[in-house]
Amino acid sequence: MSNDNTHNQIHWFPGHMMKAIKAIETKLPIIDVAIEILDARAPLATRSTLLDRLLEKKVRIVVLNKVDLADSNITKDWVTYFENRGCAVLLARSLTSKMKPQLLALITSLMEEQVAKQRTKGIVNPKIKVLIMGLPNTGKSTFINNLLQRKVTQTANTPGVTRGQQWVKLNPMIDLLDSPGILPPKMDDNRVTMILVLIKAIPVKHLFLEQMANFALIFLLTNYYERLMKYYEISFEVNDINETTLLQYFTLLAQKYHLKVANVGDNTHRAMNFFINDLQSGKLGLISFEIAPK
Ligand SMILES: Nc1nc2c(ncn2[C@@H]2O[C@H](COP(=O)(O)OP(=O)(O)OP(=O)(O)O)[C@@H](O)[C@H]2O)c(=O)[nH]1
Ligand SMILES: [Mg+2]
Numbered sequence: 001m002s003n004d005n006t007h008n009q010i011h012w013f014p015g016h017m018m019k020a021i022k023a024i025e026t027k028l029p030i031i032d033v034a035i036e037i038l039d040a041r042a043p044l045a046t047r048s049t050l051l052d053r054l055l056e057k058k059v060r061i062v063v064l065n066k067v068d069l070a071d072s073n074i075t076k077d078w079v080t081y082f083e084n085r086g087c088a089v090l091l092a093r094s095l096t097s098k099m100k101p102q103l104l105a106l107i108t109s110l111m112e113e114q115v116a117k118q119r120t121k122g123i124v125n126p127k128i129k130v131l132i133m134g135l136p137n138t139g140k141s142t143f144i145n146n147l148l149q150r151k152v153t154q155t156a157n158t159p160g161v162t163r164g165q166q167w168v169k170l171n172p173m174i175d176l177l178d179s180p181g182i183l184p185p186k187m188d189d190n191r192v193t194m195i196l197v198l199i200k201a202i203p204v205k206h207l208f209l210e211q212m213a214n215f216a217l218i219f220l221l222t223n224y225y226e227r228l229m230k231y232y233e234i235s236f237e238v239n240d241i242n243e244t245t246l247l248q249y250f251t252l253l254a255q256k257y258h259l260k261v262a263n264v265g266d267n268t269h270r271a272m273n274f275f276i277n278d279l280q281s282g283k284l285g286l287i288s289f290e291i292a293p294k
Contacts, residue, residue: 020180023165024051027177030129032114033059033107037134037143040070040091042289043078045195046135048182058131059110061088061103065139068093071288081292094142100170103147107174128174135201136160136181144168144178153178159201191215195289198280213272214246216279219289227285231278232256250275 034055039046043064062082067075075091082089088106092099111128118126132140136159144153152168154161162180170176181201194215196202204212220228221238229235234252237245247268253259254271278284 017180017182020182021050024131024133024179024182025054027131027165028054028058031058031131031177032111032128033061033130035061035063035130035132037063037065037092037132037138037140039135039138039199039201040064040067040075040078041287042195042199043082043292044290045192046138046199046201048133048135050182051133059114061090061106061110063090063092063143065092065094065143067091068096069282069286071286074288074291077292092139092143092146094139094146098146098149099143100147100149104171104174126173130170130174130176132176132178134181135183135196137200138181140181141178144176147176157200159203198276198289200280209269209272209276213250213276214243216276217246217249220279220284220287224285224287231284 028051034051036047043062064070064075064078064082079089079091088110090099090102090106107128107130115126115128132144134140137157139155141153141155141162145151145155147170148168153166159181162178164180166178168176168178183202193202194212197204197208197212198216218241221236221241225238232253234249234256236249250268250271253275254267257271257274259267259270259274279287
């Protein structure tokens with residue numbers, strides 16, 4: 001597999017992202033709680049450590065979102081992983097389950113002391129300001145809409161939808177700040193880049209298709225072999241994974257599903273897109289891309 005061009009290919013750090021980071025930085029002095037929305041399928045790849053130092057003194061909550069797409073056995077280990085590192089963890093299915101009661105209970109218990117302190121200082125109605133942050137497309141805006149049970153922020157399955165910050169009132173005490181997705185300025189790790197493209201935190205570039213499809217196929221052959229075999233019923237000798245055998249697999253996939261186009265060379269490209277779509281839409285089952293380190 002050739003990784004040579006990766007560094008030239010990923011330069012996705014648009015101007016609005018730099019602005020987003022600066023905007024968060026300027027708001028931090030008034031923030032009490034920072035909620036990091038991570039994709040449950042790839043919690044480390046979607047964790048930005050960029051603001052870690054600035055967030056040291058804040059109460060922090062990790063939301064593992066999209067658990068409805070992730071491998072539940074693996075998700076369990078991630079909960080332990082983050083809890084062992086002193087983070088409060090919330091599992092979220094932001095499209096389908098109401099998250100407000102759980103989040104309110106968590107914020108109330110984590111902020112109990114601070115709120116009591118404010119009251120003793122004579123503040124009758126203490127306020128809690130909560131920052132919602134995370135990589136593009138992890139579901140920040142959907143999570144907020146879920147909490148409010150109405151569409152207060154715009155959402156879509158492409159990265160970079162939210163462009164500006166927006167305050168939303170959760171209850172008389174708690175204000176939430178939705179912010180645009182932030183990415184680390186450089187992505188040196190090819191594996192992380194591929195995962196981020198597959199979960200749509202980074203937009204797909206045409207250049208990537210083959211690299212992305214090969215990465216995804218090798219990942220499934222290695223981690224979800226039986227499921228892959230059962231779904232497409234196309235055999236693959238796992239001891240013999242190389243560029244030729246991978247391409248052969250996509251050729252067979254194109255044949256099996258009659259993915260014909262006039263230009264013969266494009267058949268495999270159609271098969272690659274088809275395969276990636278199946279993976280992203282959950283047809284290949286619940287999949288996690290990262291396993292929690294012990
Ligand atoms: N299956 C599933 N999809 C989700 C979940 N939460 C969000 N989504 C989908 O993920 C996509 C991105 O959601 P957004 O809320 O726009 O993400 P965002 O983090 O605000 O994205 P940016 O504003 O671009 O940074 C949308 O297609 C949502 O429907 C979830 O828990 N499960
Ligand atoms: Mg958004």
